[in-house]
Amino acid sequence: MNKTLLKVEPGKQELFIYREFDAPRDLVFKTFTDPKLLSQWMNPCNMTLHIDEFDAVDGGAYHFTHTDPMGGKHIFRGVIHEVNAPERLIRTFEYLNLPERGHVVLDTLRLETLPGNRTRLTIQSVFQSVADRDGMVAAGMEDGVSESHQLLDELLAKVTTRKLAMPNL
């Protein structure tokens, strides 16, 4: 089982995400640069992802929209600084729904070949302040909290229907 690991050290402006894949490096690299492939896995839970633009070349731009279940639109954009297939991708990232502009993240994605046709991904995200970084991680928490509430609702719904279907239990 491939585990997703996170390194978020207190008081720092960066975070790291680590993951291994059972696929060769060139294939993994493609899934990060081909918009058709990217849209198949990047969407967060319960949101639809639309890639408005994704020009995976040095100096290219990207722009995508997440639509939440309430119809709210979340817009992300950035510039691709370097595409060095199949080992490195450097890009900026900004969430345009924030109350003010200017909170930009610098992401470096690195892919290493491992024995057995496996690949290790390391994402380093550097933020402009510790508060920016902690805010991003905390946003994941809000996401998770609402999702776990939803899971609980689904679970309760299942339990209720089962009770109705099998009144003897």
Next chain:
Amino acid sequence: MQTRRDVFQAIADPIRRDIIGLVARQSLNLNSIAENFPVSRPAISQHIKVLTECGLVIIRRQGRERYCEARLATLNQVADWMEPFRQMWDRRFTALDQLLEKMKSEQATKHNKRKRK
């Protein structure tokens, strides 16, 4: 503005992280803690105050002395805090695993067809 008093505030400062490390091994009084740092005693005292307010250290009285004791369970909140963010990425990467499997089998099929020709 209300001052933030939680585990993240507690560990945001390198001196406070070192103090936690020290008192995690054994309970110490203020003087013994202060000896380890090149900062003033009042500064250390202030850090310890923050640590107690954040729930990472408790002060126990023994006669005239006041000992600082670590309460490490609070640190688990840090991992809990990051967990949903990690899970978000884990869900994406699980979807990516499936996509990669599909791509691998497509590649293999193409390769076999070429071989047959």
